[in-house]
Amino acid sequence: MTADKVLDAKGLACPMPIVKTRKEMKDMDSGQVLEIQATDKGASADLTAWAKSGGHELLEQQIDGDVLKFWIKKG
Amino acid sequence: MSVKATTAAQVARKVMDNEPLFILDVRNGDAFADWKIEGGNIQYLNIPYFDLLDGVEEVIDQLPKDRDILVVCAKEGSSIMVADMLADEGVETAYLSGGMKAWSEHLEPVKVGDLKDGGELYQFVRIGKGCLSYMAISGGEAAVIDATRMTDVFLNFAQEKGAAIKHVFDSHLHADHISGGRQIAQATGATYYLPPADAEEVVFDYTPLEGGFEAAFGSSKVEALYSPGHTIGSTSFIINDQYLMTGDILFIDSIGRPDLAGLAEDWVGDLRESLYSRYQALANELVVLPAHFMIMDELNEDGSVAKKLGDLFNENHGLNIEDEQEFRDMVTKNLPPQPNAYEDIRKTNMGKMTPEDEMQREMEIGPNRCAVR
Numbered sequence: 001m002t003a004d005k006v007l008d009a010k011g012l013a014c015p016m017p018i019v020k021t022r023k024e025m026k027d028m029d030s031g032q033v034l035e036i037q038a039t040d041k042g043a044s045a046d047l048t049a050w051a052k053s054g055g056h057e058l059l060e061q062q063i064d065g066d067v068l069k070f071w072i073k074k075g
Numbered sequence: 076m077s078v079k080a081t082t083a084a085q086v087a088r089k090v091m092d093n094e095p096l097f098i099l100d101v102r103n104g105d106a107f108a109d110w111k112i113e114g115g116n117i118q119y120l121n122i123p124y125f126d127l128l129d130g131v132e133e134v135i136d137q138l139p140k141d142r143d144i145l146v147v148c149a150k151e152g153s154s155i156m157v158a159d160m161l162a163d164e165g166v167e168t169a170y171l172s173g174g175m176k177a178w179s180e181h182l183e184p185v186k187v188g189d190l191k192d193g194g195e196l197y198q199f200v201r202i203g204k205g206c207l208s209y210m211a212i213s214g215g216e217a218a219v220i221d222a223t224r225m226t227d228v229f230l231n232f233a234q235e236k237g238a239a240i241k242h243v244f245d246s247h248l249h250a251d252h253i254s255g256g257r258q259i260a261q262a263t264g265a266t267y268y269l270p271p272a273d274a275e276e277v278v279f280d281y282t283p284l285e286g287g288f289e290a291a292f293g294s295s296k297v298e299a300l301y302s303p304g305h306t307i308g309s310t311s312f313i314i315n316d317q318y319l320m321t322g323d324i325l326f327i328d329s330i331g332r333p334d335l336a337g338l339a340e341d342w343v344g345d346l347r348e349s350l351y352s353r354y355q356a357l358a359n360e361l362v363v364l365p366a367h368f369m370i371m372d373e374l375n376e377d378g379s380v381a382k383k384l385g386d387l388f389n390e391n392h393g394l395n396i397e398d399e400q401e402f403r404d405m406v407t408k409n410l411p412p413q414p415n416a417y418e419d420i421r422k423t424n425m426g427k428m429t430p431e432d433e434m435q436r437e438m439e440i441g442p443n444r445c446a447v448r
Contacts, residue, residue, distance in 0.1 A: 015153040018125045041437055042149050049103035050125040 001060050001071050003035035004028065010039045010067060017043045018050050021072070025056070028074050033059065036070040043068055078158040080172040081145055083181035087202045090114040090371070091183070091378035095142045099134070099168070101127065101157050102148050102175070110441045112147065112171075112178060112203070113371045124153035131160045144168040149175050176436050178203035182228045185379045187364065190315050192294045195236075198364060198379055199228065205368050205443045206252050207380055210240075211314055214293025218242040219259060220312055220320050221366045224435060226255040230262060240265045242290045242297065246322030246366060247309040248273035250335040250421050251414040251443040253435050257281070257426075266290075270301075270308030278426040284310055302353050304346025305331035305445070307338070319361040319384060324349050326365045327373040327382050329446035330393030332410055335417055339407045347402055350394055359385025369446050392448065406447050415441040 007024050009017040017038045024034055036047065044061065047070050051058045055075035062069045089096055095116045100107050101124040111119065120137055127134065138144055138161075146161070146168050148154040154170040161168050171178065181203055187196045194213030201207070201223055209220040210232060217238040222229050222245075233240050240263040243256045247270060257279060260267035268284035269277065286301030300311040305323040309331070312320040323331040330350060333342035361384045368380045375381060388394050396402040414420070416438040422428040423435070430438065 013152045014148070014150060015124050015128075015156055019128060022125070022128060045106060046103055046123070046125065049105065049123060053123070053126060 001035070002033070003071055004032040006035045006037065008037050009043070010037050012038065012040060014040055014042045014046065018046055021047065021050070022054075025054075025072070025074055030074050033071055033073050036072065038068050038070070039066055041068070043070075047072070078155060078162050079169040081169040082172050083177040083203070084183070086112065086145065086171060086178065087181055087183045087200075090117075090202060091374070097139050097142050097144045098147055099138065099144060099157070100147045101153050106149065110175070112175075115371055118142070124148060124157055127157055127160065131157065131164060131166075135161070135164060135166055138166060138168075146170045147174065147178075151177075175203070175440070179436070179439060180225055182208070182223065182225055183378060184228075184232060185377060187318070187362070187379055187381055190295045191317055192315055194293055194295050196314065196318060197232070198381070199223070199232075200368075200374075200378060200380065201252075204252065204439065204441075207364070207366050207368065209320060209364060211292065211295065211297065211318075212236050212238045213295035215239060216241045216292040218244065218290065218292045218297050218314075219256070219265075220244045220297075221246055221249075221322065222255040222259050224253040224255040224258070226258045226262065229255065229259055233263075239263065241292050242266055242268065244268045244284060244297075244299075244310075244312065245424075246270075246311065246320065247306040248277075248336075248421060248424050249323075250417040250424075251367075251445050252439055253420055254424050268299075270306075270310045272303070273306050273308030274425075276425050276427065286310065300353065302349040304333055304342055304349045306336055307342060307345065309349070313357075313361065316358070317362065318364055319354075319357065320364045320366070321354075322366045323445045325354065325363060325387065325391070325394070326367060326369065326446050327363070327380060327387070328391065329369055329448040330391070330406070332445060332447045333406055334410055335413060335445070336421070339410075343403050343406050346406060347399065354384065354394075355388075357384060359383065359388070363387055367443050367445050369443070369448075410447060411444050414444045415439070 146154040151174040199208040271283040
């Protein structure tokens with residue numbers, strides 16, 4: 001999965017992964033894809049819910065060891 | 076204005092005293108719908124923190140001015156952020172220290188009563204998750220039943236009471252929470268008992284708990300009564316012919332579910348026999364003390380969860396289904412969702428998995444769901 005930008009949110013606790021994701025997304029264009037890497041387990045449910053409420057599309061998520069990876073397309 | 080922390084213990088006290096509270100839960104909607112702080116006098120508002128990042132102005136109108144407001148999230152980080160934002164707008168709130176994780180782990184000791192041959196019985200109410208554990212103390216010795224993994228609470232409590240823990244029992248192999256029984260036994264040199272029929276896959280040493288077994292502590296005694304149905308090994312305990320610990324077989328307002336080891340059809344007959352024959356043969360005066368509660372209505376005014384067996388035979392729907400087929404259908408069909416991570420929790424309780432503390436917390440998130448109503 002390719003991304004236009006990668007956000008490293010590893011080691012950050014809630015709410016920071018979402019706060020940073022939101023900030024990155026603001027600077028991106030509709031249709032672009034942001035890859036987010038996080039280690040906070042709550043990020044999975046929260047990013048899914050956040051993307052839905054913000055009109056973005058969660059394209060994929062993977063687990064790579066301790067790291068959760070998400071690809072979100074800006075709506 | 077700085078924001079105040081409220082501890083899980085303080086919230087537990089408010090809930091047990093039925094004090095008014097307003098909870099602003101900033102977790103996502105699914106998490107809130109699945110599991111929240113329950114109480115008879117609590118009002119709720121659920122708005123995910125990520126919908127408040129642009130400002131909290133729209134929430135302020137929805138907050139009451141006449142009751143305390145508690146901001147709650149999963150671990151505390153987001154609730155501090157939201158409470159800070161509200162403070163900037165002049166709204167005073169507190170956040171739940173440690174979030175729902177701390178709520179899930181808080182144990183409130185409640186004295187159930189005295190033992191007739193000398194001694195006391197305590198119930199440890201895990202109010203956020205609905206687990207109930209027990210410590211009976213007599214003559215400087217203690218027996219512990221269905222301890223949760225917050226073992227320090229039990230060890231410290233026994234120490235405060237000047238009691239040496241001699242016997243540690245699990246009524247069955249738990250599927251909804253991680254047992255602290257083995258650790259408590261290791262820390263104190265006590266004997267750890269487990270019903271052998273539940274322990275076939277267990278990889279550590281334990282003392283088999285058979286029906287009819289008796290253990291003495293101080294001037295009191297605990298007897299084991301084999302009562303399968305929730306699991307094939309499920310065992311109840313009778314202390315001094317006064318108290319009946321029913322494990323996950325009988326609750327105050329519901330009965331156990333037979334399906335968490337995947338064998339609902341096989342075990343429903345056992346469950347019926349335990350409830351309708353074995354328990355029927357016992358004295359109505361016994362005080363039933365289950366291993367769980369499901370709803371706050373099951374708590375007595377003092378915060379304990381206890382009721383006489385005779386009253387339950389009159390009031391508990393699950394004990395009053397005469398038709399066997401109807402009973403069978405109730406406990407095998409339309410079952411509620413299974414507890415979070417129940418397979419991994421069973422493996423952990425067998426010693427096959429040894430997850431780190433943080434992982435154990437994650438595995439136990441959510442309600443216990445051991446009952447059918």
